[in-house]
Structure formats: structure tokens, C-alpha cells
Amino acid sequence: MTLLFATRGRVIEWLPAIATTVALVVLWEVLVAVLDVQRWLLPAPSVIFTELFDSFAFLMGHAGTTLAEILIGFAVSIVLAVTIASGIIWSRSVERSIYPMIIASQTIPIITLAPLLIIWVGTDITSKVIVIVLFTFFPIVISLVSGLRSVDQEMVDMFRTLGASPWQIFSKLMIPSSLPSFFAGLKVAAVVSVIGGVIGEWFGSSSGLGWLMKIAGGQFQTARVFAAIVVLSILAMALFAAVVAVERWSLRKYPPTANRVIRLGDS
Amino acid sequence: MNSSPQQSAVDSDVKIGDRDALVAVSDVSFDYEESRILEQVSLTVGRGEFVALVGPSGCGKSTILNLISGVLAPESGSISADGLTHHNDRLGSVSYMQQKDLLLPWRTVAENGRLGLELRGVPKSESTDRVRELATSFGIEDVLDSMPNELSGGMRQRVALLRAVLPDNSVILLDEPFGALDAITRSSLQRWLSEVLDRSDKAVLLVTHDVEEAILLADRVLVMAPNPGRIVAEEKLDIDQSIGSDAMLTGEFIGLKRHILDLLNDQEMGFGASL
Numbered sequence: 441m442t443l444l445f446a447t448r449g450r451v452i453e454w455l456p457a458i459a460t461t462v463a464l465v466v467l468w469e470v471l472v473a474v475l476d477v478q479r480w481l482l483p484a485p486s487v488i489f490t491e492l493f494d495s496f497a498f499l500m501g502h503a504g505t506t507l508a509e510i511l512i513g514f515a516v517s518i519v520l521a522v523t524i525a526s527g528i529i530w531s532r533s534v535e536r537s538i539y540p541m542i543i544a545s546q547t548i549p550i551i552t553l554a555p556l557l558i559i560w561v562g563t564d565i566t567s568k569v570i571v572i573v574l575f576t577f578f579p580i581v582i583s584l585v586s587g588l589r590s591v592d593q594e595m596v597d598m599f600r601t602l603g604a605s606p607w608q609i610f611s612k613l614m615i616p617s618s619l620p621s622f623f624a625g626l627k628v629a630a631v632v633s634v635i636g637g638v639i640g641e642w643f644g645s646s647s648g649l650g651w652l653m654k655i656a657g658g659q660f661q662t663a664r665v666f667a668a669i670v671v672l673s674i675l676a677m678a679l680f681a682a683v684v685a686v687e688r689w690s691l692r693k694y695p696p697t698a699n700r701v702i703r704l705g706d707s
Numbered sequence: 708m709n710s711s712p713q714q715s716a717v718d719s720d721v722k723i724g725d726r727d728a729l730v731a732v733s734d735v736s737f738d739y740e741e742s743r744i745l746e747q748v749s750l751t752v753g754r755g756e757f758v759a760l761v762g763p764s765g766c767g768k769s770t771i772l773n774l775i776s777g778v779l780a781p782e783s784g785s786i787s788a789d790g791l792t793h794h795n796d797r798l799g800s801v802s803y804m805q806q807k808d809l810l811l812p813w814r815t816v817a818e819n820g821r822l823g824l825e826l827r828g829v830p831k832s833e834s835t836d837r838v839r840e841l842a843t844s845f846g847i848e849d850v851l852d853s854m855p856n857e858l859s860g861g862m863r864q865r866v867a868l869l870r871a872v873l874p875d876n877s878v879i880l881l882d883e884p885f886g887a888l889d890a891i892t893r894s895s896l897q898r899w900l901s902e903v904l905d906r907s908d909k910a911v912l913l914v915t916h917d918v919e920e921a922i923l924l925a926d927r928v929l930v931m932a933p934n935p936g937r938i939v940a941e942e943k944l945d946i947d948q949s950i951g952s953d954a955m956l957t958g959e960f961i962g963l964k965r966h967i968l969d970l971l972n973d974q975e976m977g978f979g980a981s982l
Contacts, residue, residue, distance in 0.1 A: 600798050603799020603827060694812075
């Protein structure tokens with residue numbers, strides 16, 4: 441609800457970000473005009489906004505493709521991460537066998553893997569989903585494991601003295617306690633999922649913002665590339681905001697044990 | 708889940724001298740990371756008895772409760788609580804109120820209170836009714852739907868005690884239940900505790916470093932010394948505890964307090980002299 445009815449307080453909160461952005465855009469516009477930079481090399485913000493406006497429906501269509509890939513990839517990542525993190529918590533041997541693989545998976549240069557994925561699974565949505573999962577499951581697993589581990593030992597002992605089974609301790613204590621860490625991982629994943637989508641599309645697809653940027657870039661339609669970047673950034677911020685909204689809702693329902701916002705420097 | 712040593716074979720042949728001893732600890736030793744925490748500790752708590760364990764901090768008082776409740780397994784010696792000699796069997800069958808209230812911040816007072824019954828599979832409506840029955844005498848009937856962070860420290864301790872005793876176990880262990888509270892709240896809760904605990908068929912073991920609290924509440928006081936933790940003295944009390952806070956002003960009370968403090972100090976002196 442608070443998201444729909446943005447209060448005056450929120451506008452003031454956003455003011456520094458808006459002011460900085462506007463100042464940078466104006467500076468950019470002025471520098472491009474003064475230095476007479478070629479349009480295909482670096483278009484002025486006004487040119488980008490014109491492009492954004494003229495091709496709005498076209499851009500939105502491709503944004504829809506990318507968003508669908510991201511949402512599916514994100515969902516797969518969450519299921520995969522929750523499964524792996526639970527396995528790691530429940531069994532030392534699962535932890536020992538799977539942790540090195542998880543870390544190794546992050547050292548794979550995805551740019552070299554993506555073309556192979558196209559050959560293996562084809563150019564449909566699956567290859568993009570796999571790339572997005574490779575980007576997003578790691579931060580979720582790592583943060584969820586540390587969240588599940590950080591549960592207060594005295595709380596665990598209290599549950600044990602009340603006769604709780606390991607499953608009851610896991611479901612009624614560890615999962616609610618791990619929510620703050622889980623959402624920290626989800627926020628990182630939300631932002632990198634957009635990069636995953638673009639890289640997946642780059643190497644073989646027929647639609648999506650990543651495909652659009654590649655084609656437009658090849659034709660020196662630089663303004664269109666930048667317009668697509670603007671849409672992508674908005675997409676990433678919207679995903680991030682959605683995760684924050686779910687986080688707020690669930691932390692109101694499951695408040696963390698230590699509920700304090702630490703702020704250093706000016707408030 | 709259990710990382711403690713599993714040497715519980717000795718648990719099975721416990722000898723209970725007193726037939727009605729609900730808690731019997733005999734010759735229990737416990738080590739933590741190569742250092743001896745408890746050395747040959749023996750104690751009993753009879754049915755209907757309230758025993759206090761006093762000693763300086765770090766003398767292993769809480770460890771004794773962790774052993775009796777089954778959270779820890781003893782290195783050697785045997786423990787029986789309500790006839791249960793294996794530490795895993797005691798988990799869930801001994802009421803144990805820890806030092807911190809450990810209330811779950813995402814549950815209401817009523818939901819925190821019924822946790823023990825919920826974990827046993829008692830239906831929600833039934834366990835909620837049981838919480839309501841006790842809530843009035845615990846003074847929390849008006850806050851059953853509040854969240855823990857809306858309560859004062861004293862109220863939180865009441866909820867924690869209700870959660871511990873609701874499963875109606877025969878053995879009740881209390882670890883410094885009022886240690887973190889201010890003096891005024893503490894003394895009112897001490898009086899309340901002696902009224903609210905129906906101890907006729909129960910055994911209560913209270914750990915505290917507050918000698919007055921021990922004299923006020925207990926039938927018997929055990930004095931502990933540190934390094935390693937061991938029981939060094941026992942004092943049977945038969946003073947009139949019914950007169951509440953005034954009891955602390957009688958000459959008898961002050962004499963007892965002095966005596967127990969002397970016993971505690973002797974240990975520290977003895978320890979100091981041996982260095």
C-alpha cells in the first residue's frame with residue numbers, strides 16, 4: 441500500500457537521487473553539444489529520450505521477453521538455492537561434496553559457456569534461464585546458508601528442552617530466523633539477474649533487450665542501445681523494489697531477533 | 708543436532724537413594740574444551756521440594772541445569788530426572804526456564820506460551836485454552852495477543868516461565884529467572900513465583916547468585932565453588948517464607964544470609980590461599 445501512495449516524506453528521501461541524475465543528464469547534454477560528439481558515438485540524452493518515446497511499444501515488447509526469462513530464472517534459482525542450502529544445513533557430507541562445486545560454478549566464464557548452451561539446449565528460453573540461474577543462485581545459497589547458521593544456539597536449546605524434533609527446529613526456528621539474510625541474497629540476485637538475461641540473449645535469440653542491443657549496436661543505432669539500457673536499468677530497479685516490498689512485508693510478519701538499523705556517520 | 712559427548716551408557720544404572728527424589732545427580736563430571744567444568748557433583752531434589760543452587764558466576768551452575776534437562780550429556784556419573792536416565796529422553800520431559808526469556812519475536816504472547824504443547828502435537832485450540840487457563844495467575848491475561856517487543860522485561864519473564872511449565876512436567880529447572888531485572892521488579896516476581904508455582908507434586912531446582920532469592924524461595928540451599936565447579940555445602944532452611952518481603956528484615960533471615968555468604972567467601976579465600 442505504501443508503495444502506491446508515496447508520501448511526501450518519500451519524495452524528500454528520493455530528492456538527492458533525482459537531483460544528482462538530473463544534474464548528470466544536463467552535463468552530458470551540454471558536453472555532447474559543446475564538443476560536437478557524433479550521434480553514433482555518443483548520443484545526447486535528448487536523442488535517447490526521443491528514441492525511447494518513439495519506439496516505446498517496440499522496447500516494451502522486448503522488455504517483456506527479458507522480464508519473462510528473468511522471472512522464470514529467478515524462480516528456478518530460489519527453488520534450487522533453498523534445496524541446496526537446506527541440504528548443506530542438514531548434512532555435513534552434502535556440504536563437503538557440494539560446496540566446492542558451487543564455488544567452481546562461479547568461476548566458469550559465462551560468456552564462453554553461453555554459446556555452448558545455445559548448441560546444447562537451443563535458442564529458446566531454456567538457454568537464457570540457465571544463464572540467469574548461474575548468475576543468481578550463488579548469492580541466494582551463500583546468504584541463506586549463513587542465515588540458517590546464524591540462529592541463536594540458546595534458542596535451539598530452548599526448542600530442544602521443549603522436545604522439538606530437528607525438523608521442528610528447522611521449520612519453526614531456523615527458517616524464520618534466516619529471512620533477513622535470505623532477502624539480502626535475493627536483492628543481489630535481483631540486480632544480477634538482468635545481466636544474466638542480457639548475456640543469455642546476446643548469444644542466440646530472436647527477441648529481448650539483449651538481442652535488441654546487439655542488433656542495434658551492429659547497425660550503429662547507438663541511441664537505441666542506450667534506450668534499451670535505460671529500460672534495463674528501470675527493470676532492475678523495479679525487480680529490486682519488488683524484492684524490498686516482499687522483504688518488508690515478511691519481516692513485519694517475522695521480525696528479526698535483533699531489530700536495529702545501524703547507521704554510521706550522518707543520519 | 709547434538710554435539711555433546713555421547714557417553715551415556717553410565718546413565719542407565721542410576722541409584723536413587725531417596726525413593727521420592729525426582730531429580731538425582733550422582734558423581735557427575737563435565738569437561739568443556741579440555742577444561743573441567745564440573746567435578747563429582749551429586750544432588751537430589753525430592754518431590755514437593757524447592758532447592759536453590761547458589762555460587763559465583765562461572766562455577767558451572769547453568770551447566771548442571773543443561774545436564775539435567777538433557778541439553779548436554781555428562782562425561783561421567785549418572786543423572787535421573789522423573790525416572791529418565793538417558794539425556795535424550797529427558798529432552799521435552801523436564802521444564803527448563805533459561806536465563807534469557809528467548810521469546811520468538813514473530814509470535815504473540817499466547818503463541819509463544821503454547822510452543823511446548825504445539826511441538827508435542829497438541830491441537831492449536833486446546834493448547835491456546837491451556838495458555839488462557841494459566842494466563843490470569845501469571846498476570847498476562849491482558850497481553851496474550853501482544854508481541855514480545857511490546858512487553859517489559861518482567862512480563863517477558865512471566866511468559867517464558869509459562870511456556871516452560873505449561874507442558875506440566877514434574878521437574879522444573881530455573882536458571883536465574885530474574886537475573887536481568889531491576890531490583891523492584893525482581894522482588895515482586897520472587898514473591899509471585901513462590902505463589903504461582905504449584906510445587907506439591909513437583910521438584911524445583913533454582914540456580915541463582917542472589918543469596919536472598921535463594922533463602923526467600925528455597926527449602927534447601929546448595930553452595931557451589933568454582934574451578935572446577937563442585938558443591939561444597941548444604942543448608943536446610945526452615946524459616947517462615949510466607950511473610951514475603953518482610954521476611955528479609957528478620958534477624959533469622961539476616962543470620963542465614965550471613966552464614967551462606969560466609970560459606971561462599973570461604974571458598975574464594977580457600978581458592979586464593981592455594982595459589
